[in-house]
Amino acid sequence: MNGIKEALEYIVGLRKPEIVEINGERYSDKELRRICHNPKAKVIGMTTLTSLVDYIKANVDCMDDKMIIHVQSPTKVALYSNLDLDRVREYLVEVDASVPEFLYGRYYDHESFLIALQSKFINNSDRELLLKFAGTVEDKSVATYGDDGVTQKATIKTGVASKTDAIVPNPVKLRPYRTFIEVEQPESAFVFRMSQDGSGGVKCAIFESDGGAWKNTAMKNVKEYLQSELADMPQFTVIS
Structure with missing residues (x-):
């Protein structure tokens, strides 16, 4: 029975959708999905702020007129595009700081x-x-x-x-x-x-x-560093 049911659903799925109008509103008897050809680049991984700045200034990849650099934490920074027509951002770069491990609270x-x-x-x-x-x-x-x-x-x-x-x-x-x-x-x-x-x-x-207050200070330092390094490139907005 399951095989017959799946076969029938497959056959119905091949049928073109019927569009009907009721009280001035248009309805479809099938769920429609928009076909969108909007490929995105694969994110690049980095470990230093210097590498991010060098990548941006080298202008090796085409970028939007407006870009966002998000300081997400003391050890993570991301580079995004602005919203496209589909309200989607392109995630271009992820920078994860390489810091030495020390376990606080451990003897x-x-x-x-x-x-x-x-x-x-x-x-x-x-x-x-x-x-x-x-x-x-x-x-x-x-x-x-x-x-x-x-x-x-x-x-x-x-x-x-x-x-x-x-x-x-x-x-x-x-x-x-x-x-x-x-x-x-x-x-x-x-x-x-x-x-x-x-x-x-x-x-x-x-x-x-200190209740984690150092994190705010660190993120502020990272933001100010990037703003200084990219001062002549106003299309890049740095947020934290």
Whole structure:
């Protein structure tokens, strides 16, 4: 039965639609689909703002008189055309920033944390403070003091044979690589915490504490960079 039903539906589908007029309105007895020949280019993937600017200025592809550059996030920018006659935009370029991975809120072992601070954060006074503190803290000393969730103490080495008690720096302002390398990396506040593993070794973590405000700053920096680089090309509108 199913085969007969499908055969009948196929035969009916071959029939031309009938157009009728009722009370001044025109109706069709079949669903009609508009045939539109409006091919779109395949999106190009990039990783830097410089590559996007170079692509635009090279004028290698035909573009509309009005184009939109959308800063979608601190790590993503898209290039679109304006609306065509079918109210469709052409998605030409997608730029995804390549930023080093760092897991905020995760405890790293002592050595991994020190390496990450030096390779994934821009140098500033608080980064140097953390490097100095975390680099001199003594194992098995973090948990020997009271911890009220805000203030921690640890024993640090101040010389070849001398030690002293110190308060763990908190909060700290750092500038990790979190957006495109061409723009200034936003500085924001972090909560720095230390803990101990099962063998008494030191573990370190930083927690974001600015409510994500850095994202707005980063997107603003990206927008201003693109506006500056394309200042002589007013057909490109940058939004964020």
